[in-house]
Amino acid sequence: MSDNTEVGVIGLGKFGFSLASALTDLGHEVVGVDFNPENVRKAQDALAQVYQADATDEKALKQIGFADLDKVIVSTGDSMEASILVVLNLQALGVEKIWVKAISEEHERVLYKLGVPFVVFPEAFVAFQLAHRLATPGIHEYFGLGNDVVTREIIVDAWVGKDLRELNLTNTYHVQVIAFRHAGEAEFHFVPQADRKMKEGDVLVLLGKTQDVMQIDKF
Secondary structure: OOOOOEEEEEOOOHHHHHHHHHHHHOOOEEEEEEOOHHHHHHHOOOOOEEEEOOOOOHHHHHHHOHHHOOEEEEOOOOOHHHHHHHHHHHHHHOOOEEEEEOOOHHHHHHHHHOOOOEEEOHHHHHHHHHHHHHHOOOOHHHHOOOOOEEEEEEEOOOOOOOOHHHHOHHHHHOOEEEEEEOOOOOOOEEOOOOOOOOOOOOEEEEEEEHHHHHOOOOO
């Protein structure tokens, strides 16, 4: 999300609202949606546009203008069914880039099977980082990243049929591919082989400085 543009956030609970506020601070115009009037009131002073609507209703999302967005985050609380229905609605509207907060491993597997490219477990991710920092002194230098070092997931399209040796990303862009995931799978594989041919829908995880990682726009 390097370009400042409109981003949709569905679900304005603790995670959704915090993420929407952070995106706003980064210069994005956020369109927020929640069925809970209290969450809507809380978000009205912080976000550019906030609507009280049922995101499981495809017509409601279309009326709000979500068909014109290509980046949407789904954070619908504890209902896996509602999350899946929202995702199906977004796909029907033609939204291309969907991030979804998962509530269980089963939820995660279903989302990947539906073709959702980005699934996150906020609590599990934070717990994982903290556990490693506590258990292994110094590990935060990697997991915390720090000093403007980030990871970025990209979905393979134009690079189909090529391998990492051909792309030469380390020398060309000063970034390193540290993991990959096959399309439709939940598990990542680490330290990919340089001669492995990439397939459409594969997800690569890049590591590098923010400026270097974000300059890669054709993949």
